[in-house]
Amino acid sequence: MMLIDLKMIMEHCQGEDHMNPMNALCAQLMDRFNRLFEENSKPHILYKRCIYVSPRPNDDTTERKVLMEETGLLKHVPPRPQMECQSYGNYLLYFWANNNMTWETLGIKKGSMDEWVRCHNGDLPYSEDIKSSIQYHHNITTKGYRALVYSGDHDSVIPFLGTQSWVRSLNFPIVNEWRAWHLDGQSAGFTITYTNNMTFATIKGGGHSAPEYQPERCLAMFRRWISDEPL
Template structure:
């Protein structure tokens, strides 16, 4: 019966009437274990009309002892879901919600950027969604991110290694419940700190496959954007990047090189420490995630809300708002983050997404404190090396206006592998213009920059990043 319903669900999703589709989905969900119960979402609060794509949300238990469950958003490919790749998307932080990927970067919805007036923020379809060519699982990981939770407080005490293994547990259980996708090519993807965890998760999947742990996941590779490594190379590359972009002077750069001897992380003498403090002050004058954009401190003055907004807030439309975030300027990229706080904490939103009552009292995009976290993968570089030398495909891309994780530092650790060059440094194009630059190395490793891209490049260069992802996933040259 289970297999029959799965086949019917796949065959009829595009062909049957909406009521029949919903009925088949509901019958399937009733057969799934309770801890993995899913919700088929056909409408989202703030989005006009039915969703033009298939969205499923749900939980998967990843630790029985503490009752830890990871929440996910699954969006099916709009092109050919039976054969298109399946991506797992991990967001940075750690403990930033995967909703960031869904609504700000590569997903099929985005916020209408209009001044918040107390009513529910509006969503519209994003034409540059990667779900046009791939099915994507947006995962709230580690526990404590987004709507993921644990019944026992001990379940929130995780780190790089334990959370990565929980992701693998999630995937094996998720594919158990979605076996029709097991034969599709699978990639682990993520940006920022998620870019650090992606190769770790991919290596654990690979090791599990080699040990014949079922279900066998059809891992083909991974892709990461402006990835943190945890290695000193990330921060050491900031100084030469800042110099090359006119943020620090020749004299300051020369003083740093002379007194710090290439180590800008742990100053060994006072002269080094002094020049690094000067440089730090200068770097604070720009947005490190996008050096061309205005700086938008989170503690900027709140312009306040009008009377209608205050009335709306008082009508208990929201789940449990204790202290709303400070409202940034609408010209800031972060304004969309501000809107998401009110959208995700709305009662109607939580009901539509199938969020379990009493599990997460207040949704925030990134939980910066409150839960322990162990950084026990000091550097992810060896995981990149291990995977690529074992034949897995890799795309590493960088928005070239990111000062936090500069493209030059990322390219430096890639070059340290000493792989042969298959296709030398060149421009890649979109609409007849250079969209960035790329180089392809042996072992199927591609590095690309996104011209004008910020720390999460799809956020401000969506068309370029979609073109890049589509070509790479389709095994075509950038």
């Protein structure tokens, strides 16, 4: 059913703003797709769907999810996910990062900065006026700088197919076609290399922030790349 919806979306939503489509049929299809898509964990499609740990709650039930004794410690109290959630570590990070001993150890003077938060969610004093950064990637890579582009193959926030699409849009000739790269005799993902010293690699089992989900594979990939060795 999802494949059928995607085919219809491609057919009826050409040229439409997918966030706010004017075409009635496109709007209906996108609404159906988004409702189905919300059933997944976006950072990693195989993981449990959990609360997004950010300083701005998305619903009115947040207060019930946060321990009362913790609310007095932070101005921007994040919602508390279940302990088995991948995001629970991000929740604990708020309390570690705002602990007085942490600030003293890092040499941060009291009053020099406000409370640390993980994601500001649009309240920073800047505007987003760059719709695409592809031209900047092109300008840098054509000057000979080596580039490693990697993507977790289980990420639905920025799927690897989307990353692959903008890499292809640079129109760099292929040097080495797709192949598996390995760790401990097992496939750790797939990789392809282009001219202008660009390498694109997928991380098997990786989510949105691939090193968070597959640290060993990501470390092996980076060590080989930084040492100018083939993956």
